[in-house]
Amino acid sequence: MEKIVSLCKRRGFIFPDSEIYGGLANAWDYGPYGVELKNNIKQRWWKKFVQEREDMVGQDAAIIMNPETWKASGHLDNFSDPLVECKKCKNRFRADQLEEAGKCPNCGGQMSAPRQFNLMFKTFIGPAEESVNIAYLRPETAQGIFVNFKNIMDTMRPRLPFGIGQIGKAFRNEITPGNFIFRTREFEQMEIEYFIAPPKKDKDWQTAFEMWRKEMLNWMAELGLNVKHDVYELNVPDGERAHYSKKTIDFEYQFPFGRKELYGLAYRTDYDLKQHAKFSGADLFCTDEQGDKFVPHVIEPSLGVERTVLAVLYAAYCEETTPAPNPSPAHSSREKGEENIRTVMKFPYWLAPVKIAVFPLLKNKPELVKKAKAVFNQLKSEYNCEFDDNGNIGKRYRRQDEIGTPFCLTVDFDTLEKGDVTVRNRDTMKQERVKIEKLGEWFGKKLK
Ligand code: ATP
Secondary structure: OOOHHHHHHHHEEEEEEEEEEHHOOOOOEHHHHHHHHHHHHHHHHHHHHHHHHOEEEEOOOOOEOHHHHHHOHHHHHEEEEEEEEEEEOOEEEEEEHHOOEEEEOOOOOOOOEEEEOOEEEEEEOOOOHHHHHEEEOOOOOOHHHOOOHHHHHHHHHEEEEEEEEEEEEEEOOOOOOOOOOEEOOOOEEEEEEEEEEEOHHHHHHHHHHHHHHHHHHHHHHHHHOOOOHEEEEOOOOOOOOOOOOEEEEEEOOOOOOEEEEEEEEEEEOOHHHHHHHHHOOOOOOEEEOOOOEEEOOOOEEEEEHHHHHHHOOOOHHEEEEEOEEEEEEHHHHHOOOOOHHHEEEEEOOHHHOOOOEEOOOOOOHHHHHHHHHHHHHHHHHHOOOOOOOOOOHHHHHHHHHHHHOOOEEOOOOHHHHHHHEEEOOOOOOEEEEEEHHHHHHHHHHHHO
């Protein structure tokens, strides 16, 4: 884990938040490559689950919603974790996450009795900090979908089953955030509420549930996760599920700090829509062919963006021993093996923050730089490319390997004569010459 955190900082993926002020515990900022990686995840999710499906539409609701929403959804009453405090060192923990019940993991002291701690972030709307102005930052994106159910029905007239997808920030005042970006107080979710007709028998909702279970497993495979070995499906037992859920599967991933929840899939029944109909008085019914009204039920695949980033970083991280370079007298003092470890992020190509790095062989040869710039300009509108003329080629390769760039392209003296360039593959490290006029087609085949 330390290696990943350090690579993220060193290579511009993820920085501690407000670092110049000493940081803010468990808050993180995304740097140039981190934001590309995160955007690639979100864009692909949107395309796959919203745009490419005929039974899905998208939306984007506000973060601060009418506080009645949270009364109706049950979050004000139920969205809490059991908090315990050490009587000796005063540190606070989530009771259900303690390795040994009643014992402080910090000093071994005795714990207080648990009390329920509500995770909702409170704020005030407008200048007066009065109770009538209390509002909340949403703890999940889901409710933004339920409150728009009627709008979507009225404007899009979808037929059941259909789903609404949304990507956006969520906030939880977690008792024990930590493990880098795994558990933070501000995070992003990619959520789907998939509406189905009220099931006449269990099989009716189980079919939709199973369809989304498979979709989620496919998505994890697409991310480059080893689904067979590193993903575990936990059927959350009665009594441990959220208040609205009749069935939940937690997709747990083998993170460096243990097997923990990556995503959730829940059958939320008709709980939310019924609650909102009751509290708002709005007509949140559908009408069947016989003219009978009913409230749809809902299957919810819920995916955290940051946990996806962390799983992907962990899955992609590789250290390889490369053959030792021929020892030369100038290097004879080099420690054995020191230079031979190659760190490479083996992201699936579609996830890689930079797809192609373009190098002039030498930075002080204007004709090479000019040609390399021309190649860079030719490719940059199609792919996220990076121009690099710093240091020797070996160092440039090493840097690109660490950010997971699939291809490095070098313009050398032969390029000026023959019009071809060297393209080096991140994973095989093999190099081949490709004609400049064929680059579009060549990369098209490899990267699309
Ligand atoms: P946990 O048991 O880890 O607290 P949860 O079961 O409360 O998670 P859900 O309410 O099911 O989580 O939220 C859906 C998804 O949102 C999670 O599977 C996870 O990917 C993400 N998520 C939830 N809480 C956090 C958090 N504090 N930081 C980052 N991601 C989170």
